[in-house]
Amino acid sequence: MKARLQEIQTLAPAIKRLSLAPENGGEFPAASAGAHIIVEIPGPRRVWKNAYSLVSAPDERRRYEIIVRRVAHSRGGSAWLHDHAAPGQGVEIGMPVNLFPVAATAKKHLLLSAGIGLTPFLSYLPVLKAANAVFELHHCCRLSEVDAFRALLPAGEKIALHTSRNTLDLAALLNTQKLHTHLYVCGPEEFMDMAVASARKLGWPEAKIHRESFGGATGGAPFRVKLARSGLELQVKEDESLLEVLEAAGQSPPNLCRGGACGVCELPVLEGLPEHRDHFLSEQKRAANTAIMSCVSRSITPELVLDF
Amino acid sequence: MNISLKPAETFRGDFSTRNSDAAILRFPFPFPEDAYMYGVNIEPHLRGGPSAAYDAVFDIDEHYIGECQDRALTLIDDPARCQVLPHMAAAEWDTLELLMESLSTDYPDLFQLTKKGDAWRWVNHPLGIDQSFTFGNPETLPYPPFEYITRQVQGDFTLQDQRDNNLFMDGGMVTSQADWSLNFDLGMSFHEWHGPVPLAHELAVFDRALQYLLRLQLGKPVRRLNWTLTVNPRLDTSPENYPLWGPDKATVTPENVGAKMCLRVELQTLTRLGRSNAILFGIRGYLIRLEELVRVKKFAKRMHRVLRDLHPEIVDYKGMTRYRQTILDYLAPFDDGAVLSSGTAADQASL
Amino acid sequence: MGMNKSRPVYDKLRIDPAGRAHLIVTDLAAVPEDAVQEDLALSNAECWVVGLSAPGVAIETSGNLRAFRAVADLLGHLSHRLEREPVGLRLYAAGSEAFLWDVMNLARQAGLTEDEVFLTQAGTLRRRVYCSHCKTMNENVATNIVICQGCGASLFVRDHFSRRLAAFMGVKVDAEVPGEVPEIEALYP
Numbered sequence: 001m002k003a004r005l006q007e008i009q010t011l012a013p014a015i016k017r018l019s020l021a022p023e024n025g026g027e028f029p030a031a032s033a034g035a036h037i038i039v040e041i042p043g044p045r046r047v048w049k050n051a052y053s054l055v056s057a058p059d060e061r062r063r064y065e066i067i068v069r070r071v072a073h074s075r076g077g078s079a080w081l082h083d084h085a086a087p088g089q090g091v092e093i094g095m096p097v098n099l100f101p102v103a104a105t106a107k108k109h110l111l112l113s114a115g116i117g118l119t120p121f122l123s124y125l126p127v128l129k130a131a132n133a134v135f136e137l138h139h140c141c142r143l144s145e146v147d148a149f150r151a152l153l154p155a156g157e158k159i160a161l162h163t164s165r166n167t168l169d170l171a172a173l174l175n176t177q178k179l180h181t182h183l184y185v186c187g188p189e190e191f192m193d194m195a196v197a198s199a200r201k202l203g204w205p206e207a208k209i210h211r212e213s214f215g216g217a218t219g220g221a222p223f224r225v226k227l228a229r230s231g232l233e234l235q236v237k238e239d240e241s242l243l244e245v246l247e248a249a250g251q252s253p254p255n256l257c258r259g260g261a262c263g264v265c266e267l268p269v270l271e272g273l274p275e276h277r278d279h280f281l282s283e284q285k286r287a288a289n290t291a292i293m294s295c296v297s298r299s300i301t302p303e304l305v306l307d308f
Numbered sequence: 309m310n311i312s313l314k315p316a317e318t319f320r321g322d323f324s325t326r327n328s329d330a331a332i333l334r335f336p337f338p339f340p341e342d343a344y345m346y347g348v349n350i351e352p353h354l355r356g357g358p359s360a361a362y363d364a365v366f367d368i369d370e371h372y373i374g375e376c377q378d379r380a381l382t383l384i385d386d387p388a389r390c391q392v393l394p395h396m397a398a399a400e401w402d403t404l405e406l407l408m409e410s411l412s413t414d415y416p417d418l419f420q421l422t423k424k425g426d427a428w429r430w431v432n433h434p435l436g437i438d439q440s441f442t443f444g445n446p447e448t449l450p451y452p453p454f455e456y457i458t459r460q461v462q463g464d465f466t467l468q469d470q471r472d473n474n475l476f477m478d479g480g481m482v483t484s485q486a487d488w489s490l491n492f493d494l495g496m497s498f499h500e501w502h503g504p505v506p507l508a509h510e511l512a513v514f515d516r517a518l519q520y521l522l523r524l525q526l527g528k529p530v531r532r533l534n535w536t537l538t539v540n541p542r543l544d545t546s547p548e549n550y551p552l553w554g555p556d557k558a559t560v561t562p563e564n565v566g567a568k569m570c571l572r573v574e575l576q577t578l579t580r581l582g583r584s585n586a587i588l589f590g591i592r593g594y595l596i597r598l599e600e601l602v603r604v605k606k607f608a609k610r611m612h613r614v615l616r617d618l619h620p621e622i623v624d625y626k627g628m629t630r631y632r633q634t635i636l637d638y639l640a641p642f643d644d645g646a647v648l649s650s651g652t653a654a655d656q657a658s659l
Numbered sequence: 660m661g662m663n664k665s666r667p668v669y670d671k672l673r674i675d676p677a678g679r680a681h682l683i684v685t686d687l688a689a690v691p692e693d694a695v696q697e698d699l700a701l702s703n704a705e706c707w708v709v710g711l712s713a714p715g716v717a718i719e720t721s722g723n724l725r726a727f728r729a730v731a732d733l734l735g736h737l738s739h740r741l742e743r744e745p746v747g748l749r750l751y752a753a754g755s756e757a758f759l760w761d762v763m764n765l766a767r768q769a770g771l772t773e774d775e776v777f778l779t780q781a782g783t784l785r786r787r788v789y790c791s792h793c794k795t796m797n798e799n800v801a802t803n804i805v806i807c808q809g810c811g812a813s814l815f816v817r818d819h820f821s822r823r824l825a826a827f828m829g830v831k832v833d834a835e836v837p838g839e840v841p842e843i844e845a846l847y848p
Contacts, residue, residue: 029526030402030582058583059444095526098585104395104469107770127583131397179746180770203679203747207472207772262523388794472772489791495823503666504819547791547830551812554834630835 005089012148014070027061031096033127034120038094041077048077055122069116100212107180109135117187186212223299243294260296272304317374319543334360337652338535342613353531358653364414375462382483388491392479399467400454402581407457463592484543506621529579536626538572541595560631566599603659608642669780679747686754694753694781741769753779757787760825784847789826803844
């Protein structure tokens with residue numbers, strides 16, 4: 001969809017909120033709480049396609065809002081948005097996709113986030129409030145950013161901010177939840193891994209643990225990829241993904257979420273050892289090394305040969 | 309789009325419904341080849357296709373008024389034909405929004421929608437409805453939102469909640485079904501509600517279809533066709549009322565098979581909904597008597613071949629064992645063995 | 660518990676090591692040995708049974724075992740318990756198919772998901788049958804065709820099961836030619 005940047009607001013030194021409107025007036029499609037959009041960011045030498053959670057209320061069809069953290073070691077997309085995006089600019093965005101929805105059958109929602117991981121929960125709050133749902137939000141962040149995050153959140157005893165000054169006792173929080181509670185976790189990979197592991201240890205079942213694929217490390221060692229069907233040989237550089245390289249070479253690889261979660265971008269591997277960074281493949285499939293998720297995964301060996 | 313709406317016709321009792329020539333020519337014939345077997349057979353639901361039935365997102369045809377009236381009668385008799393589980397409230401409004409926007413875009417002479425923020429006004433000329441209401445507030449509509457709008461659209465609809473890597477049929481308006489019960493199937497998962505279908509499980513059709521549908525995107529609806537045979541152009545062939553329509557099946561004779569035996573085709577659409585992230589499953593039914601169908605030469609010949617070579621388990625599951633031979637005897641004289649084009653287009657512009 | 664089509668397939672009871680607390684319920688007087696895996700350590704799980712007792716005689720409770728007078732009583736207590744229970748419980752049910760799914764529906768209402776509830780069929784294999792025509796539930800059906808207690812129709816029991824209704828689908832067997840009812844087979848005497 002064609003959109004136009006309406007407003008850019010600086011929330012903190014490295015955090016900006018961008019608001020987008022439909023290019024030709026009218027309305028965007030209504031999105032669901034937890035949805036994200038792919039934003040095509042036109043850089044000087046390349047186009048980035050980054051996923052950002054919608055932070056605006058799902059019912060708001062005249063504007064979509066996203067919050068972008070300028071990532072120090074990013075592949076460039078967020079840096080470009082911070083340094084070069086300006087109101088009035090045209091931007092191509094994808095339709096909202098939701099891999100982190102609110103569980104409609106849950107009777108209580110326990111929301112746990114860290115840093116920029118708060119963003120999907122900002123779209124949850126108006127929906128949970130309108131439905132009179134029972135929920136609690138615990139957000140962990142650096143002391144230097146707590147004011148910026150507080151400004152984004154409504155006041156209320158169900159919302160707690162944690163910093164080094166008032167740390168979160170996760171085990172106590174998880175242990176006192178009644179069994180009709182669902183847990184939602186969003187933040188850096190290590191944070192989510194820790195929270196999910198704690199929940200599992202206390203007997204939380206998988207169906208009640210929801211995590212968003214968000215803000216993980218991107219980029220890595222460069223590698224070669226050979227496409228068996230065409231014989232084409234390509235180079236994947238440190239700051240680009242296999243998917244992006246295939247697209248730039250005009251190959252039309254399948255893809256959807258661009259975040260390692262949905263499974264659409266799976267490609268068969270004939271030779272080489274993939275470095276799996278996705279959340280889709282099973283343990284067996286990973287061990288077999290016969291498939292790779294092109295949007296996030298890389299290579300352990302200097303070369304991969306794909307049946308593509 | 310220009311349609312001549314029939315003012316009144318029945319799909320029960322005296323079965324006064326008839327297809328005009330235009331309706332016969334636009335009929336969504338389900339067989340692209342001379343043989344039929346199950347497959348995932350999903351394609352993008354874009355405006356346009358082998359016949360005019362594919363031109364709109366939700367097709368309205370000459371039977372609109374009669375079908376809405378038939379639905380209203382069925383609901384008086386059995387309100388359990390429309391049920392939505394409580395957690396699907398957002399999906400109800402998504403459906404209302406989608407149908408109102410689609411109908412008013414595709415048929416601007418018949419339907420108009422005006423919005424001022426949350427204050428909406430919906431005008432349905434064929435049914436004489438002029439309704440102002442507040443979007444999101446169920447108190448401002450005479451029926452719950454899903455029921456309200458589906459009473460004004462042809463075809464059945466179900467709401468699928470997506471959770472735990474599965475789809476659950478958590479709501480529906482089902483008054484023109486081919487022998488399945490909403491009250492029984494409500495709440496079932498994808499594989500459960502498809503339980504009774506033979507063969508397809510072995511072919512892993514449902515595993516692949518489910519994986520595909522879980523990734524269904526907003527703005528990219530898909531469609532497929534399903535078909536069966538019905539005696540008399542009866543919309544309500546529900547299990548609930550099987551004692552009413554069951555006896556019809558034993559009344560088919562060589563003399564009346566052309567008039568009584570109907571091909572029943574479902575143009576099924578699957579659309580991702582916005583706020584709820586649920587999937588709306590539309591089951592748009594079309595009925596055509598054999599004597600109407602055979603006026604399209606390609607349809608007559610292909611119909612004969614498909615039924616002649618149909619897998620026995622499918623014959624049995626679609627309930628046509630009793631009269632299959634009578635149908636074949638009726639169709640055989642139309643089939644000269646000529647090679648037919650692939651695809652479902654009629655290949656003739658007039659009858 | 661595997662799922663094939665709509666008809667559930669049941670595994671033997673096995674304690675889920677990921678759970679923090681375990682509760683077994685059955686509509687029988689005791690959990691049958693052949694309903695459980697051999698290495699099952701029942702001792703640290705709570706167990707609720709439906710025990711026979713004369714009116715006025717106290718129901719025995721000892722250690723982890725609790726006996727109820729009837730299934731309805733057990734289900735009432737279960738609902739009450741689940742409302743107050745913290746996350747981490749695993750619930751196991753053994754008994755007739757209708758009992759299993761009544762437990763599951765109650766558990767789902769209370770907020771439990773399918774990976775926290777384990778069902779094993781034990782005791783009678785008789786089926787609960789839902790009449791599609793009058794919506795009456797026919798209990799303990801041993802045959803493939805049953806006369807509906809609500810409307811009198813001869814119902815063929817289809818191989819189609821609703822977990823929500825905890826029943827099989829019954830449809831009039833002689834709708835097409837009234838009176839032409841096939842031979843009734845005793846499936847679960």
